[in-house]
Amino acid sequence: MKKIPFFVAVLFFSCIFPACDKKSPTGNNAAETTVTDIDGNVYQ
Amino acid sequence: MIQIGNQVWMAENLKVTHYINGDPILNTTSDTEWEDINTGAFCCYNNSENHGSTYGYLYNWFAVSDSRGLAPQGWHVSTEDDWEELIVYLGGNDTAGGKLKEAGTSHWQSPNTGATNESGFSALHAGCRIETYGLYMYIGVGALFWIYDDNDYYYLNNTSSQVRSRYAAKNFGGSVRCVKN
Numbered sequence: 001m002k003k004i005p006f007f008v009a010v011l012f013f014s015c016i017f018p019a020c021d022k023k024s025p026t027g028n029n030a031a032e033t034t035v036t037d038i039d040g041n042v043y044q
Numbered sequence: 045m046i047q048i049g050n051q052v053w054m055a056e057n058l059k060v061t062h063y064i065n066g067d068p069i070l071n072t073t074s075d076t077e078w079e080d081i082n083t084g085a086f087c088c089y090n091n092s093e094n095h096g097s098t099y100g101y102l103y104n105w106f107a108v109s110d111s112r113g114l115a116p117q118g119w120h121v122s123t124e125d126d127w128e129e130l131i132v133y134l135g136g137n138d139t140a141g142g143k144l145k146e147a148g149t150s151h152w153q154s155p156n157t158g159a160t161n162e163s164g165f166s167a168l169h170a171g172c173r174i175e176t177y178g179l180y181m182y183i184g185v186g187a188l189f190w191i192y193d194d195n196d197y198y199y200l201n202n203t204s205s206q207v208r209s210r211y212a213a214k215n216f217g218g219s220v221r222c223v224k225n
Contacts, residue, residue, distance in 0.1 A: 035045065037060040037116045043222075044045060044055045 045224070046164035049133040051126065052224035054119075055166050057100025061086065063112035069103075075178030081215050084110045089171050090180050099170035099183075102217035105195040119222040121192040124209075126223045131207055134163055142205030145187070153184040158205025167200055173217030188218040 034042050046055045062068050063084075070085040072078050078087065084107030088096030107114065108121055115121050134140035142158025144165040149156050152169050161167075171183035182188070188199040191209075197218045198209045212218070 033045065035054070035116050035119060037058070038062045038064060038066065039060050041059055043058075043116075 046166075048130060048163050048165065051129060051133075053122075053130075053165060054222045055164060057168070057170060058103070058114060058121075058220040058222060059096055059100045060114055060116075061101075063110060063114065064117070065112045067112055069107050069114075072178075078104075078173060078178030078215065078217070079175060082106065084108075085215075087173055087217060089173070089183055095170075095183070099168050100219050102170070102173050103190065103220055104217055105190060105212070105214040108190045108192060108220060109195075114220060115222045118225055120225055122189065122221050122223050124191050124193045124196070127189075127191060127198050127207075127209070130163075137207055139205050141200040141207035144207060145200055145205075151184075153202045156202050169202065170219045172219075175213040175215045189221050190218045 034044060036042050046053055060069070061071065070083065072081060072085040072087050073091045078085065081104065084104065086101045086103045086107055088101060089099065103114070131137055131140045134143045139158065142160055143162040144167045145156065145159035145161060146152060146166050146168055147156070147159045147161045152159060167187045169182070169184045169187050171181060171186055172188045173180050185202045186199060187201075188197045190197050195214045195216075196209050196211050197216075198207055200207055
């Protein structure tokens with residue numbers, strides 16, 4: 001069985017699974033961090 | 045947290061039990077106490093902590109506007125200007141509500157008209173506690189968010205895609221969303 005060259009495999013998977021940039025359909029970005037209140041509750 | 049236009053909003057409702065200086069906020073389970081109160085207080089819908097942990101707590105406006113502060117450092121309780129900027133960015137009062145509501149009917153009651161959550165705001169139907177008899181109302185059908193500036197709130201419901209504002213008594217109980225400074 002022939003081995004698939006590494007760069008071909010990378011190209012294949014990058015086409016199938018494009019990088020997720022967390023953009024919503026309106027183009028809004030999910031913020032990168034969380035915030036914690038004085039009680040220790042963590043908010044998304 | 046979610047960036048919407050130039051704003052960063054929390055993607056869930058506040059559930060803090062202390063002001064920023066560490067003073068506790070009164071947790072009022074008594075209906076009569078809620079009706080008569082004229083100081084800051086919060087509650088969980090139907091006095092159920094399960095509701096509170098999912099939908100956040102309901103605060104009266106005395107707590108929302110208290111100078112000791114509810115919002116974490118670097119954040120503030122949303123203002124009228126924050127909401128108006130948000131609504132304009134999302135296309136106006138008639139459609140913005142749908143873009144703010146969690147989609148589907150796993151939480152919101154049917155028909156949850158126009159709900160797409162395109163903004164990522166993920167508004168849930170947390171309901172409210174009215175000043176009259178301290179009654180809990182509108183779980184499943186309404187989301188009501190206090191603003192800091194004045195005792196008005198912005199509300200969404202399950203039968204329209206609108207977002208509107210309305211005056212309320214200061215001992216009305218509503219949800220709170222914070223915006224990054």
